[in-house]
Every structure is written in structure tokens, then in C-alpha cells.
Amino acid sequence: MKRIFSGIQPTGEIHLGNYVGAIRNWVTLTDEYDCIFCVVDYHAITVEYEIAEFRKRTIETALILLACGLPPEKCKIFVQSHVPEHTELAWIFNCVTPIGELERMTQFKDKSKQHRANINMGLMGYPVLQAADILIYKAGFVPVGEDQVQHIELSREVARKFNARFGDVFPEPQALLSIAPKILGVDGGAKMSKTLNNYIGLLEDKETMWEKLRTAVTDVNRVRRADPGNPEICNIYTIHRAFSENQILLDVDKGCRAAGIGCIDCKKMLFKNMLAELGPIREKALSLMEDTDYVIDVIRAGARDCGAIAKATMAETRGALGVLV
Numbered sequence: 091m092k093r094i095f096s097g098i099q100p101t102g103e104i105h106l107g108n109y110v111g112a113i114r115n116w117v118t119l120t121d122e123y124d125c126i127f128c129v130v131d132y133h134a135i136t137v138e139y140e141i142a143e144f145r146k147r148t149i150e151t152a153l154i155l156l157a158c159g160l161p162p163e164k165c166k167i168f169v170q171s172h173v174p175e176h177t178e179l180a181w182i183f184n185c186v187t188p189i190g191e192l193e194r195m196t197q198f199k200d201k202s203k204q205h206r207a208n209i210n211m212g213l214m215g216y217p218v219l220q221a222a223d224i225l226i227y228k229a230g231f232v233p234v235g236e237d238q239v240q241h242i243e244l245s246r247e248v249a250r251k252f253n254a255r256f257g258d259v260f261p262e263p264q265a266l267l268s269i270a271p272k273i274l275g276v277d278g279g280a281k282m283s284k285t286l287n288n289y290i291g292l293l294e295d296k297e298t299m300w301e302k303l304r305t306a307v308t309d310v311n312r313v314r315r316a317d318p319g320n321p322e323i324c325n326i327y328t329i330h331r332a333f334s335e336n337q338i339l340l341d342v343d344k345g346c347r348a349a350g351i352g353c354i355d356c357k358k359m360l361f362k363n364m365l366a367e368l369g370p371i372r373e374k375a376l377s378l379m380e381d382t383d384y385v386i387d388v389i390r391a392g393a394r395d396c397g398a399i400a401k402a403t404m405a406e407t408r409g410a411l412g413v414l415v
């Protein structure tokens with residue numbers, strides 16, 4: 091069975107963008123692939139974070155993955171720092187990765203601008219740790235959005251450079267591009283994110299969710315109710331695509347272009363469909379919050395299984411490096 095690796099940071103509340111863009115797809119992938127899903131806490135410390143909240147956030151992230159339907163009997167879910175071989179391999183990969191490659195990474199440039207007071211080595215080496223996350227399991231595929239393709243290319247290059255110097259150990263992983271629509275934030279400007287505070291949290295209560303959706307930016311050219319709109323440039327329509335059936339999409343498209351429906355009507359339809367899917371997830375998450383021991387058992391078991399694979403890869407890697415064992 092082909093293996094997949096993917097990670098999610100425990101830095102903040104999991105939102106609609108994470109769910110539609112990644113997690114929902116992960117659930118489907120567990121039918122076809124040997125899936126490893128990791129809460130990447132060591133990636134999260136490359137920027138400022140709330141230390142006092144970190145443990146809770148880490149458990150919560152794993153909990154939400156379970157609530158979204160990732161079946162622990164069919165995939166592995168664990169926390170990155172529980173398998174220290176990730177960082178050991180990252181160090182080795184540091185020694186074959188040209189600095190120039192890291193400097194030209196778009197995410198590094200963006201994050202350097204966002205965190206001017208703390209441009210650290212971890213921020214620059216982020217894609218090297220990512221390569222280690224993937225290659226320690228010799229994963230063949232990595233489900234990602236368009237914005238992460240550059241990092242997967244780097245992982246491939248790291249594997250090539252290592253293999254060329256020390257012998258064939260690592261496969262070159264491929265990006266498995268998500269076909270999910272890219273959800274923008276409620277401001278309609280940038281990708282939905284916790285940092286930009288333009289998100290709808292997956293576990294937010296109904297009232298908060300509706301308030302955020304009700305006031306979310308639509309087609310900015312549709313100023314009055316009588317103005318026709320263009321669903322193609324409306325983020326609400328993009329979210330509809332993720333939650334509504336074809337007939338509703340057709341009706342909204344037609345109604346919007348002819349000014350037959352107002353934006354609030356449109357959002358009400360969307361909200362109903364969102365709640366139908368997200369309501370049970372929220373309920374499941376709330377019940378898991380009463381039983382975090384179960385969540386911890388799942389991530390400990392995941393770390394045990396992943397640790398065994400990682401140890402075997404490290405033994406092979408050390409052999410290839412020629413270090414004394």
C-alpha cells in the first residue's frame with residue numbers, strides 16, 4: 091500500500107479552510123493509502139507561540155482530527171516531538187541542503203516579513219524538517235495545497251542529494267495536489283487563517299459561526315440587493331461548492347447573476363448545509379473533550395508505530411553515513 095504523510099500545526103483553532111482544504115480529503119485518503127498524520131509541534135515553535143496553551147492545543151488538534159472522522163484503526167495519528175528521529179534526520183538533511191535553496195523558499199520570505207524580530211534558523215530550516223517528516227517514513231505522497239508544492243520539490247531534492255552522496259536510501263516523494271477549493275477568510279482578501287483572524291473555527295458555536303458568515307465579504311461589486319452578482323469571484327460561493335449539492339449551486343449561480351436572491355438568503359442556505367456536516371463534528375469533538383485520555387492513547391499508539399518505522403529508517407541512514415553505531 092502506498093504511504094502518505096501529512097502534518098498539521100497545533101498553533102491555533104482549526105478552521106473551515108483547514109477542514110475543506112486538507113482534513114476532509116485526508117479522511118477519504120485513508121481508504122486507499124497507508125496514512126500517517128502528524129501534529130507538527132516542532133514546526134510550530136519556529137514562530138512565537140503561547141507556551142502555556144501549547145499542550146492543550148496539541149491535544150485539541152489531534153482531537154479535532156478524530157472528530158472529523160480520521161479512523162485511528164486505519165491510519166496513524168501522532169505528535170512530531172514524540173518521535174525524535176524526525177529532528178535527528180533533519181540535522182543530517184541540513185548537511186546536504188544548500189542554503190541558497192532555503193533562502194529562495196516563498197514561505198521563508200513571507201514568514202521573515204511577518205516575524206522580523208525573530209528570523210531564526212528553524213524558520214529557514216522548516217522545509218528541511220518537513221523533508222525529514224516525510225522521508226523518515228519513506229512516504230511516496232504528500233497531500234498538499236498549491237502553496238506547499240515548493241517544499242515538496244525541496245524534499246525531492248534533499249532525497250536526491252542524500253542518495254547521490256551516500257547511496258540509495260530515500261524515495262522522491264510526490265505532491266498529491268488537493269482539488270478542494272481554496273477558502274478565503276471572511277474578509278474575502280487572504281487565505282483563511284488564524285493569524286489573520288479572518289477564520290470561522292470548526293468548533294465555534296452556531297451563533298458565532300453565523301455572525302461571521304453573515305458579515306463575510308461577498309462579491310464586492312454587488313453593493314445593493316438589486317445589483318446582479320458574480321458567484322465566480324465570491325468567496326461565499328466557493329464555500330458553497332464545498333458544502334452544497336449541485337442543484338443548490340445552480341440555483342445560487344442563477345439567482346445571484348439575476349439578482350433573484352440576496353446575499354443573506356444565499357448565506358442562510360450555505361449555513362444550513364455547513365451545519366449539517368459540521369454539527370456532528372462539533373458534537374463528537376465536545377464528547378472527546380470529556381475523554382482526552384482516549385485521544386492521548388491514540389497519539390501514544392501512533393507514536394509507537396511511527397517510532398518503529400522511524401528507527402528502522404535511521405538505522406539505515408546511519409549505516410549509509412558511515413557513523414559508528
Ligand code: SF4
Binds near residue numbers: 309327351354
Ligand atoms: S448571492 Fe451568494 S454568490 Fe452571489 S454575491 Fe451574494 S453571497 Fe455571493
